[in-house]
Amino acid sequence: MTNFWWIIGGVLFALLNTAAGLIWVERRMLALWQDRYGPNRAGPFGLLVVLADTIKLFFKEDWIPPFADKVVFVFAPAVVMLSVLMSFVVMPFAPQIIVADLNIGLLFFLAMSSLGVYSVVLGGWASNNKYALLGAMRGASQMISYEVFMGLALMGVVVLSGSFNLREIVEAQKTVWFIVPQFIGFLIFLVAGVAETHRLPFDIPEAESELVAGFHSEYSGMKFGMFFIGEYLGITLISGMLVTLYFGGWLGPAFLPPVLWFVIKTFAFIMLFILFRASMPRPRYDQLMEYGWKVLFPLSILNLMVTAAIKLWLNT
Amino acid sequence: MIGPAFYIAAAIAVLATIMVITRYNIMHALLYLVVSLLAVAVVLYLYGAPFMAALEVIVYAGAIMVLLIFFVMMLNLGKESAEQEKLWLKPRIWIFPSLLCIILLGELVFLVLQNHQPAAEVKIVDPRAVGMALFGPYILAVELAGMLLMAGIVGAYHLGRQKEKTLHRFLENNEL
Numbered sequence: 001m002t003n004f005w006w007i008i009g010g011v012l013f014a015l016l017n018t019a020a021g022l023i024w025v026e027r028r029m030l031a032l033w034q035d036r037y038g039p040n041r042a043g044p045f046g047l048l049v050v051l052a053d054t055i056k057l058f059f060k061e062d063w064i065p066p067f068a069d070k071v072v073f074v075f076a077p078a079v080v081m082l083s084v085l086m087s088f089v090v091m092p093f094a095p096q097i098i099v100a101d102l103n104i105g106l107l108f109f110l111a112m113s114s115l116g117v118y119s120v121v122l123g124g125w126a127s128n129n130k131y132a133l134l135g136a137m138r139g140a141s142q143m144i145s146y147e148v149f150m151g152l153a154l155m156g157v158v159v160l161s162g163s164f165n166l167r168e169i170v171e172a173q174k175t176v177w178f179i180v181p182q183f184i185g186f187l188i189f190l191v192a193g194v195a196e197t198h199r200l201p202f203d204i205p206e207a208e209s210e211l212v213a214g215f216h217s218e219y220s221g222m223k224f225g226m227f228f229i230g231e232y233l234g235i236t237l238i239s240g241m242l243v244t245l246y247f248g249g250w251l252g253p254a255f256l257p258p259v260l261w262f263v264i265k266t267f268a269f270i271m272l273f274i275l276f277r278a279s280m281p282r283p284r285y286d287q288l289m290e291y292g293w294k295v296l297f298p299l300s301i302l303n304l305m306v307t308a309a310i311k312l313w314l315n316t
Numbered sequence: 317m318i319g320p321a322f323y324i325a326a327a328i329a330v331l332a333t334i335m336v337i338t339r340y341n342i343m344h345a346l347l348y349l350v351v352s353l354l355a356v357a358v359v360l361y362l363y364g365a366p367f368m369a370a371l372e373v374i375v376y377a378g379a380i381m382v383l384l385i386f387f388v389m390m391l392n393l394g395k396e397s398a399e400q401e402k403l404w405l406k407p408r409i410w411i412f413p414s415l416l417c418i419i420l421l422g423e424l425v426f427l428v429l430q431n432h433q434p435a436a437e438v439k440i441v442d443p444r445a446v447g448m449a450l451f452g453p454y455i456l457a458v459e460l461a462g463m464l465l466m467a468g469i470v471g472a473y474h475l476g477r478q479k480e481k482t483l484h485r486f487l488e489n490n491e492l
Contacts, residue, residue, distance in 0.1 A: 072347070103442060107370035114378025118350070121382060125343065125389050133389060140386045144379060151374075164443055 008099055015088060019232040024050045026232075026274050033278040057228075062221035065127065072126035077223045080119035080230035087112040087237050092167045094250045094258040105166040106158065109241065110151055113196055117143045119230065120198070120205055124215035135214025138285055139205030142195055145292045150192035152300035156185035156307045157245050170249035177248040184303045186246045188296055193242065195288070197234035199273060201280035204288060239269035322362050329355035340398040340405070346385050353377045364440040 024039065024047055031038025042048035064070055090105035092098040102108055117140060124136020158164060160181060161172035169178075179186050195202040206214035216227045243249055243265040250258035252265075283291070332352035339345035353376045361369035450458055 069343070072343070102366070104366045104370045107367070107374065107443075111370050111373035111378060114374050114382075117378065117382050121385055121389070122347075125385070137386065137389055140382055140389075144382055144386075147379070 004099075007097055011088060011093070011097070011099060012085070015085070015233060015236065016229075018236055019229045020050050020054065022232040022235065022270065023053055023228075025270070026277075029271065029274045030278050033275065054225075057222055057225040060221040062223065065129075065218050067128045068218060069126040069128065072122050073218075074223070076119050076123035076126060077219065077226035077230070079122065080116060081226050081233070083112045083116040083119070084230055084233040084237050088240075090166055091237075091240050092170055092244060092249055093262050095167075097259060098167060101165065101167055103163075103165045106154060106164045106169070106245075109166075110147070110154070113150070113237075114144075114147055116196070116234070117147075119227070120215050123219065123227070124205075127215070127218035129218055131212045132215050132217045135205045135207070135211050135217070138207075139198060139215055142198065142202065142204055142285075142288060145289060146192040146195035146296075149188050149292060149296045149300045150196060152297075152304055153185040153188035153192065154245065155304050156182045159304070159307050159311055166244055166249075170244055170251065173248040173251060177246060177251075179246040182246060182303075182307070184299060185307075186242070188300045188303065189245070190242065191296065193238035194273070194276060195292075197231060197238055197273075199231065199235060200277040201282050202288060203282065204285050207282065235270055235273050236266065239266045239273065242269050322359060325355045325358040325362065328352075329359065340401045342388055342397065342401075343385070346381060346388065350377050350381050353381065367441065367443040367446045 027049070028038045028040075028046065030036075039046040039049040042052055064073055087109050089099045090102050090108050092101075120139035120143065121136050124132040124134075124139065127133070157169060157178055160178060161169045163169060163172070172178075198205050203214075205211075206216070208214070211217070216224055219227060240262075243262060247265050250262045252258070252261035256264075329352050332348045332355060335348040336345045336352060339348065353372060357369040357372040357377070360366075360372060
């Protein structure tokens with residue numbers, strides 16, 4: 001039982017530090033890819049910029065606009081942290097390091113990511129501001145659409161492994177990682193994952209060049225910090241999920257412990273997310289929806305049907 | 317085994333549902349409805365239906381309610397609609413529904429007091445069993461539901477179809 005609390009504490013500690021550290025990693029990597037220096041003054045390699053940012057966020061005036069819906073306004077940033085952190089409950093970091101070994105793990109992840117939509121929607125609505133409302137509406141339609149393809153893409157993995165349990169899914173990849181038989185599913189999940197975390201290039205709910213700051217225009221101080229850190233946690237979550245579902249989770253050659261394999265693979269994907277941000281332009285809102293419903297949706301259904309057909313054919 | 321967790325979840329569900337009915341602000345009512353659905357999901361989980369619980373959260377709390385909130389946001393109902401709700405929901409209006417509810421409650425209490433059998437042992441239904449049931453004995457219902465949804469999608473597409481765009485203002489009124 002004490003072991004259990006250690007796992008929860010360890011996972012929380014690692015996640016929150018990763019999310020905070022990503023502030024620095026992202027800015028440095030973006031600078032590297034864009035031929036700039038990035039934050040390099042405070043501390044070694046500019047690492048203390050994380051501390052400076054945190055202190056700044058804590059000491060900023062925590063302002064609630066008088067025209068806002070107060071309760072919902074305060075509640076919205078908590079939802080993003082809650083839903084993302086809850087998703088990590090089912091994530092298998094290593095054979096023994098998993099908080100809850102649910103047999104509906106994958107569905108739990110989908111459920112939590114669908115609840116995450118509320119943070120964007122409620123934050124934008126409660127701000128009672130035109131830009132925020134526009135951002136929230138874009139966010140709601142984007143996330144609710146891409147959730148569909150995300151779920152359908154994941155079903156290919158479920159068909160192959162025959163389980164919703166993430167630990168069993170990882171163990172089913174002992175011979176070959178699911179990236180090989182599920183390459184199309186992987187691509188769809190990757191695109192949908194970027195859209196779910198509303199990261200660039202799909203940061204349409206924020207779109208600072210058109211909507212001020214979108215759904216969190218009115219937020220300041222630690223409430224904004226929650227959205228900010230929630231986004232980095234979301235990146236970590238989607239990267240971890242990509243690794244668990246398609247890249248064999250903790251599996252890897254035995255010279256490194258399983259946890260380390262998981263961390264290395266996850267960080268590779270986090271880097272990919274940052275590279276996306278550094279290199280891609282933002283599509284228009286209608287282009288995003290069209291791409292989703294006219295390309296990804298048929299593709300994900302086709303992927304699921306072909307996978308199921310091959311699986312049935314091999315079994316008989 | 318069910319004990320306190322069930323009673324807490326059930327109490328939250330009932331309270332949240334009461335709040336849904338009594339709120340004047342439609343957004344707050346919808347948020348309470350989300351809470352109520354989540355509580356029902358917990359109850360389903362406790363009764364050994366984890367798959368249904370997950371679907372309840374994904375489909376009801378995560379998709380349908382978001383859509384409803386999306387529409388409410390687009391309608392931008394503000395103070396005026398709350399005032400109107402207040403006008404509609406006069407105390408007198410509550411009398412008849414409350415009467416019906418009291419009768420129902422009395423019936424429920426009577427039934428609960430009648431039967432003292434212990435609840436059946438909780439049997440956990442895994443996703444595989446749900447799938448087998450849906451695509452085995454209940455395949456006809458699944459197909460019918462699918463057809464209904466298909467009709468809905470086709471209807472929605474028809475309603476949302478855009479008129480042909482005319483590129484010049486002189487051509488706008490000419491029906492081709």
